[in-house]
Amino acid sequence: MTGDESGAPVPGPGGFPYSRLWEDGAGETATAPLPVPQRPPQTQSAGPPPGTRAVVPRLSAGLRLHGEYQGSGFTEPKYIARRGDGQVVQLTRLLHLTASAVDGERDVHAIARLVSAEFGREVSAENIAYLVENKLDPMGITVPEGQEDDRAGGPRSDLLLSLKGHTVLFTERRVAAISRALAWLHRPPVVVLVLLAAVAMDTWLFGFYGAMTPVLHVLDQPLLLLAVFGLIVASLVFHEFGHASACRYGGADPGCIGCGLFLIWPSMYTDVTDVYRIGRAGRIRTDLGGVYFNVVFMLGLTVLYFLTGQPFLLSAVYLGHFEVLEQLMPAVRLDGYFILGDLAGVPDLYGKIKPILLSMVPGRPVEPAVADLKRSTRVIVTAWVVTMVPLLLGDLCYALWNLPRLIDTGIRSLTQQLTGTYEAFADGQVASGLAGVLGSLMLICPLAGMTYLSVRLTGRLARNALRATAERLWLRFVLAAAVAGVATSLGFAWFSGVTPKPLPPAPPIAPILQPHVPTAPAAVGTLPSGHTPAKGHTGPGAAGGQGGTGPAVMPLPWRTPQPSNPAVVLPPPNPGTTPAPPAAKPAPTGPAPRPPVPSPAAPSKPAPAVGPSVAPSPVPHPGASASPSAGATPSPVASKPQASPPAVSPPASPKPGH
Structure with a gap:
């Protein structure tokens, strides 16, 4: 006192x-x-008066x-x-x-x-x-008269993202020890270095590399989806320690760290109520500590990408940007709500943001609900909303611009996964089918969660818009026209091919989770006769096969020897459409003649199978020097003279299986 x-x-x-x-x-x-x-x-x-209690x-x-x-x-x-x-x-x-x-x-x-x-x-x-x-009594500060225990209820805030199944992950003692070890990250020189590195990271990722490409790669791989999910959970935990360490750095004592479940995504919380006994600077530092640690986490993932070259790390970096922007929005009670409340000096902004924005319109009187606020407070709230809403809209537009390739990749990956799982069960491969079911769930759950969350938030925005324009039909018409214009522009861009195209299918990283999915899709234009991109070489007499059955999948590209001059390795021509060379002799009726042997100067280096040396040597069967599919088809068609000698020149290296 x-x-x-x-x-x-x-x-x-x-x-x-x-x-x-x-x-x-x-x-x-x-x-x-x-x-x-x-x-x-x-x-x-x-x-008290006499006779009263x-x-x-x-x-x-x-x-x-x-x-x-x-x-x-x-x-x-x-x-x-x-x-x-x-x-x-x-x-x-x-x-x-x-x-x-x-x-x-x-x-x-x-x-x-x-x-x-x-x-x-x-x-x-x-x-x-x-x-x-x-x-x-109604606020839960005191206990109503006549109540035996000291528990008192009171009104609670209805959060948009309600949590289910609250549980404590880190006790106060553990949080105190870990936050004390991380408090040095809040020193001003370290903060400046982190922010400069974040600017460089975003410039490279969005301006040069392309942030959507890693996301498309992840949608093809259930295992990578699980890895990205794990990284997001790790970033959530690290986010909460950002709040706790900032609270410790400011002189307050952080409480426990717990979590709940929203849909399929874990949501974390940290008890930092003790910051109310310190100044405004300490509270703002604590509020910003979570998103600051998100930036530190993304920088660490970027460094790991440069060390390992794994694109899924950049996918987690891109999703981390959405997490940061979502946290900074004051519309829901996330970090942005408390950041703005401490910046403006209003501990409970719920229901005051709209009146504050309306009070800043020139010529409009101050709303009674915010008449007790300073003008500087209203300016801070308006500046925050005007800054954060365009940033979130920009990130949303970037996602909508790439929505066709996201949907195409997701549907293609899910269809391929479900088809392969069904084929595994149909072939009696129960173990592979069960592994495929696990991979399908790893694809379905994130896609279903994002779809449900998008539908829920869209419906909430639509209801709020209808409620806000209930008595102003002209404003509702303007809003509907704006939404229709944006939808029309995006639809034209999607169907006219202006937006980026989906990436080609990628081989599975964990084939056990994706049964009957091709492990090495090849380009159709370079495959010999009898090969298909999806099932490998299934032509008759494939190398290494028995009875005309080929391998189930193609070898990996880096394990397949390539010819020195692939442009001349062609399938046998059709005898009905290939004209005979002008100087060629009539085809003999006896055994098939050998193909002409090229001169020593034709190949770039001597081939061990057919060496064009001075001393003549027996030329192998045409199947040893023709295309891979011709090696198993010694028909008269394969032995006819070709249109030009280079068309049957032997490759520089033996084919697989020889």
């Missing part, structure tokens, strides 16, 4: 002196003289009074209290003084005498009873 020159006590709960001179610019630590009650002390009620209020279990809200954006000081269930409640000065005087032993008359002395005006016992019964 502190006092002024007139002797009236001035409360300073939480170690912070309160101030009534916000509008005069006197600062956060200024104090103002309070009026001394003019009524003589003996006129105050000294006790005095009411003794009690505080609810776990209640903590944090004192004055430092850096307040209100014209009058506000005070903060935290209930036992973790809900933070905003109080006026009179309610805070009343709650501070409640100790479970004083009755309303003793509380009235104490509050009157601290408030500077006479407050009767009837006033205290009214405040307790009609204000503090």
Whole structure:
């Protein structure tokens, strides 16, 4: 307690002196003289009337009074209290003084005498009873009269992203140890270096490499989807330690870290309520600590990409940008809600953002709901919304521009996965089929979750738009025209081929999870006769096959020897359409003649199979020097003279299987 020159006590709960001179610019630590009650002390009620029982209020279990809200954006000081269930409640000065005087032993008359002395005006016992019964009890600050236990309910905020199955992951002791080890990342020089590196990373990723390409690669691979899912979960955990370490760096004590489940995505939370007892700078640092650690995590993934060359790491980096932008939005109670609240000095912005934005329209009067806010507070809120909404819209437009290739890749991958799983069961391969079911679930769950979340948020936006334009049909027409224009433009871009094309199918990284999916798709234009891109070489007499059955899959590209001059390796021509060379002799009726042997200067280097040396040697069967498919078809067609000698020149290296 502190006092002024007139002797009236001035409360300073939480170690912070309160101030009534916000509008005069006197600062956060200024104090103002309070009026001394003019009524003589003996006129105050000294006790309960004869024959009546005095009411003794009690505080609810776990209640903590944090004192004055430092850096307040209100014209009058506000005070903060935290209930036992973790809900933070905003109080006026009179309610805070009343709650501070409640100790479970004083009755309303003793509380009235104490509050009157601290408030500077006479407050009767009837006033205290009214405040307790009609204000503090409904808010869960005090326990209703007659209740045996100390648990008291109260209103709670209805979060958009509600969590299911709350559980504690890290206790306060573990959080304190880990946050202490990570607190050095919040030093100003380190923060500057991290932000500069983040600018360089985004310039390279979005301006040169292309952020959508790694995402398309991941959609083809169930195993990579699982890996990206794991990286996102790790980034969520690291995000929460950003809040905890910033809280520790600012001098407050972080609480536990827990999680819940929203749809299929884990959602984390950190108890940093202790920051309410430190200044505004510490609160803002704590609010920003989560997204700051997201940036640090993305930088680490980028470094790993340059070390390993794995594109799925960049896919997690791209999704991390969405996580950061979502966290910075003040529309839902995520980090952006608390960042903006501490910047503006308003601990509870719920329901105030729209009136604040409307009050900043030139010529429009200030809404009554925000009339008690400073103009600087309204400017900060407006600037934040005007900055964050275009950033989120830009990222959303980037995703919509690439939506066709995302949908095409997702449908192709899922169809291929389900078809391969069905074929595995149809062929009696139960183990492969069960592994395919697991891979299918790894594809279906993320795709279904993103679809459901998109539909839910779209429906919520549509309902809010209809509600906001219920009495203004012209505004609804303008909004509908804008949405139709955007949809028409995107549809034209999608169907006209302006948007980027999908990537070709990629071989599975874990073939066991993708049965009957080709492990090495090849280009159709370079395959010999009898090969198909999906099933490999199934022509008759394939190399290494028995009875005309070829291998189930093609060899990997880096394991297949390539000819020195692939342009001349062609399938046998059709005898009905290939003209005979002008100087060729009539085809003999005897055994098939050997193909002409090229001169020593024709090949780039001697071939071991048919060496064009000076000493003549027997020329192998045409099947050894023809195309791979001709090696197993020694028909008269394959032995006819070709249109030009280079067409049957032997390759520089033996074919697979020879």
